[in-house]
Structures are given as structure tokens and as C-alpha cells.
Amino acid sequence: MASRGLELQRRIYRAMLALHPRRFRREYGAQMLQLFTDQLRHSASPPRVWMSAFNDLALSVSSERLEESMRSNFTIALGGATLATVGSVGVITGRGGDGLGAITASIGLIVVAVVGTAVMLRRSANQPSALAIGGGGMVSRSTVGLLKWAAVPVAGLGLVFAFFGLAWGSAVHGGVAVGLLAFSALIWRGFGGGH
Amino acid sequence: MTRGRHEEAVGDFLPLPNATFHILLALREGEKHGYAIMGEVDRLSEGRVRLGPGTLYGAIKRLLADGLIEESDERPDPALDDERRRYYRVTAIGERVCAAEVDRLQSLLSRAVGRRPRLGET
Numbered sequence: 001m002a003s004r005g006l007e008l009q010r011r012i013y014r015a016m017l018a019l020h021p022r023r024f025r026r027e028y029g030a031q032m033l034q035l036f037t038d039q040l041r042h043s044a045s046p047p048r049v050w051m052s053a054f055n056d057l058a059l060s061v062s063s064e065r066l067e068e069s070m071r072s073n074f075t076i077a078l079g080g081a082t083l084a085t086v087g088s089v090g091v092i093t094g095r096g097g098d099g100l101g102a103i104t105a106s107i108g109l110i111v112v113a114v115v116g117t118a119v120m121l122r123r124s125a126n127q128p129s130a131l132a133i134g135g136g137g138m139v140s141r142s143t144v145g146l147l148k149w150a151a152v153p154v155a156g157l158g159l160v161f162a163f164f165g166l167a168w169g170s171a172v173h174g175g176v177a178v179g180l181l182a183f184s185a186l187i188w189r190g191f192g193g194g195h
Numbered sequence: 196m197t198r199g200r201h202e203e204a205v206g207d208f209l210p211l212p213n214a215t216f217h218i219l220l221a222l223r224e225g226e227k228h229g230y231a232i233m234g235e236v237d238r239l240s241e242g243r244v245r246l247g248p249g250t251l252y253g254a255i256k257r258l259l260a261d262g263l264i265e266e267s268d269e270r271p272d273p274a275l276d277d278e279r280r281r282y283y284r285v286t287a288i289g290e291r292v293c294a295a296e297v298d299r300l301q302s303l304l305s306r307a308v309g310r311r312p313r314l315g316e317t
Binding site: 020024027028030031032033034035036038039052053055056057059060061063064 | 229230233245246247248249250251252253255256279280281
């Protein structure tokens with residue numbers, strides 16, 4: 001009877017684990033279920049274990065979802081930077097085709113700016129003091145470190161603008177180049193983890 | 196030069212989040228599986244830090260990714276233990292980060308205690 005009750009509780013907890021991102025669930029789902037079972041076996045009060053499990057799930061699901069979204073953000077930001085580069089090269093070389101290059105470049109830059117700002121805001125909310133209850137940085141340094149490579153295409157775009165600014169003596173291109181290079185330095189420093 | 200770079204790398208991890216610090220402290224005493232880590236953290240913190248399965252394995256995942264702990268293949272006593280359990284241990288860099296966090300907290304504590312008005316007097 002007791003073991004049937006335990007099995008039912010394990011099933012319910014296993015179903016709740018589905019709230020986590022698939023990658024995390026595959027790697028740690030079995031271990032978490034094992035740990036939850038240990039808690040139930042050794043606790044005198046199963047309702048207390050369940051209360052604690054609900055709190056824990058709320059914290060861990062949100063933090064793992066955040067980390068997963070940061071991985072997606074990196075891919076989106078990289079795509080945006082590529083769009084911006086291709087569009088800008090089209091505009092600069094005069095192969096923009098009825099403003100298509102400018103539109104592509106603008107969309108790309110907006111994507112990079114929006115994703116970059118969102119990630120930076122989330123990162124600032126990821127300070128240890130903000131997570132005293134959850135007890136842990138939500139995102140590993142290796143994931144944050146990955147985002148610094150978004151600086152490379154932005155810097156590349158800046159160099160393209162700098163080249164044509166110098167070749168044509170255009171102050172506008174020069175200004176955009178300085179802005180992009182400064183932005184890439186900010187990304188590199190912001191996500192590089194250096195002090 | 197190398198030493199300087201290593202010290203900088205250790206400093207990059209500080210201050211350690213509460214759960215991370217407790218897990219590293221728990222693993223310094225020997226490799227452990229999840230439930231044993233949870234129990235040790237509870238004991239070390241006198242019940243003030245309670246890690247649930249999700250918080251614990253989320254922190255373990257990040258500690259593994261940052262190279263502060265590693266999974267162990269050895270089993271302390273295979274006859275007494277479920278082979279599906281995973282055991283973890285602190286790496287050399289994890290040990291240095293843990294020691295640096297202890298130094299940081301000690302230094303903070305001594306500054307806090309030495310300040311006037313004394314703590315609890317106002």
C-alpha cells in the first residue's frame with residue numbers, strides 16, 4: 001500500500017518535471033526523481049516534501065527556461081548581425097536594390113539591439129543578491145561567455161563601414177563605424193566576464 | 196604571469212551564489228551524490244539552506260559547465276549503492292574558488308565587526 005502511494009507520488013512528480021526544458025530534463029530528470037523519492041522515503045511528513053517540491057520547481061523551471069532562452073537569444077542575435085552585415089554591404093556597394101539592403105540592415109540591427117538589451121537586462125537581474133532564495137546564479141558563465149562572440153560580426157560590420165568611410169571620405173560611414181566598434185567592445189566586455 | 200591569470204579566473208567567480216558555495220563546501224569533504232549533498236548542505240547551514248532537486252541539479256549543471264566540480268566514476272561502496280546515482284567531486288579550480296570565497300567572507304566579516312557603531316548597538 002505504502003509503495004503504491006510512493007509510486008503514485010513519483011508519477012505525479014515525474015509529470016511535473018515536464019515543465020523543465022527538454023535538454024535539462026534529459027540530463028537530470030532521472031536524478032531529480034531519484035532525489036525526490038529519497039526525500040519522500042526519509043521524511044516523516046510527505047506534505048512538507050511536496051510543499052518544498054512546488055517551491056523548488058517554480059524556481060528551477062524559471063531559471064532553466066531563462067538559460068534556455070539565452071541560448072536561443074544568441075542564435076537570434078547572430079542571425080540579426082548577419083542580416084545587418086549583408087544589408088549594409090548591399091547599401092555601401094550600391095547593390096541594395098530599391099532600398100532592400102537598407103531595410104535588411106535596419107531589421108538586422110534592430111534584432112541585435114533588442115536581443116542585446118534584453119540579455120543585458122536579464123544578466124543584470126542575475127546578480128547573486130537577486131537570487132538569495134533560489135540560491136544560485138541562474139546562468140552558467142560558459143553560457144554568458146558564449147554571448148560575447150556576438151561582438152565579432154558587429155565589429156566586422158564596423159570595419160566594413162570604416163573601410164568605406166575612409167575610401168569615400170564619408171563622415172556618416174565613419175560615425176557608424178565608430179558606433180559599431182564601440183558597441184562590439186561593449187558586448188565583448190559585458191559578456192566576457194572580465195572585471 | 197600564469198599565476199596572475201589563474202588568480203583572475205578565480206576572482207571572476209566571486210562572489211559565489213549561496214547554493215553554489217554550500218555545494219562546494221559539502222563536496223570538499225568527499226564525493227557525494229545528490230541526496231547526500233542535500234543532506235550535507237542542510238547540516239552545514241543548520242537547516243537554513245534547503246536545496247530542492249531542481250535547484251540542486253540546476254546548480255550542479257552550472258558548476259559542471261564552469262569546471263568547478265566533475266562527475267566521478269568511482270563508487271564509495273558499490274554493494275550499498277544504486278549504480279544509477281551520479282557522484283560529484285570538487286576540481287582543483289573549484290577548491291581554489293571555494294578558498295577564495297572563504298577569504299572574501301572572512302575579510303568582509305572582520306571589516307563588519309570592526310566598524311563603529313558596533314553591530315547590534317544601535
